[in-house]
Amino acid sequence: MSDSFFSYNKVLLLKRIRAxxxxxxxxxxxxxxxxxNPFKTYLSTLVDLVGTDVSESRTLFDETLEWVEKETLPNYIQGINGVFNRQYSFEPEHRVEGLDxxxxxxxxxxxxxxLTEAPSINLSKRSIKxxxxxxxxxxxxxxxPEINIDNLYLTRFVAEAGGRKILQSQSLAEDVFARFQQNEIPYYHGEGVGIYTIAYSAQESxxxxxxTIKDISDLVIEIAPEFLS
Known part of the structure; x- marks a missing residue:
């Protein structure tokens, strides 16, 4: 499960879920x-080329989702639009390095x-039941079928000077169920989460x-469609 989500098969799987x-x-x-982080990075838009007033500043996630929902391609304007690490800023020091x-x-x-080429993704606001x-x-x-599901624990932690501080640890089924109850589909990624055989452990052993945590995300992608209504 180590291939990119940009592969054709993975995109087809994602089209079965929500936009x-x-x-x-x-x-x-x-x-x-x-x-x-697309949730903490912003696409800002100036009122015009003359001034420095920002009319709109949206996360990269919100910006991308809107274009998908409109089924339309963006056409940004240099000098009017820009990518920044601070919302409602158009200052040079806040421009994001590595992503123009x-x-x-x-x-x-x-x-x-x-997501919109045939077979296109279902854009309806489906809920999880x-x-x-x-x-x-x-x-x-x-x-x-070969794995003991009851011995899978999803543990979140932060790195500290003395080691890792556990923030939360519960069985995989409990974690997925809790997110589903909130009408959320979990996408597990990053360095602060892991899949362990012992609850409340963040030990490598x-x-x-x-x-891996990526395998768990792939697993959620497989099961999510059956819970969408």
Whole structure:
């Protein structure tokens, strides 16, 4: 499961889910390589070329999702639009290194085309309906018949001087179920989360020997469509 989400098969899988989740996965996958968080980086727009007043400043995620939902390609204007690490700023010191306007526009165009070309993604605002944690457990078990689902723990942590501080740890089924109850589809990624065989452990020796956090995200992509209504 180590191939890019930009592969044709992965895009087809994402099209079975929701546009917001598909955009998150594709955008995080691409921008993560640059160390850029699309939820904390902004596309700002000036009122005009003369002044410095910013009329709009949206996260890269919101910006990309809107183009997908409109099924339209962006056409940004140099000097009017820009990518910044501070919202409502157009100051040079807040420009994002490694991602200029042209590069971001190219990424958005790619994502829009991938998700809207036939068979296009379902753009309706579908909700997650889950009867109980048993249904989530069964769906996970079906995808991983050789794995003991009850010994999979999703643990979040932060790195500190003395080691790792555990923020949360619960079984994979509990974590997915909790997110589904909030009408959210979890996309697990980053350095502060791991899949372990022991609850409340962030020790390397307790990492699951067969599954990575990316495998878990792939697993969610497989089971999510059956819970969408």
């Amino acid at each position: 917001d989740f598909a955009v998150e996965v594709l955008l995080v996958s691409r921008l993560g390589e640059l160390g850029i 306007l042209i590069a971001f526009e190219s990424i958005v165009i790619e994502i829009v085309r991938w 889950v009867s109980g944690i048993e249904a989530v457990h069964a769906a996970l078990k079906y995808q991983l 307790d990492l699951h020997p067969q599954l």
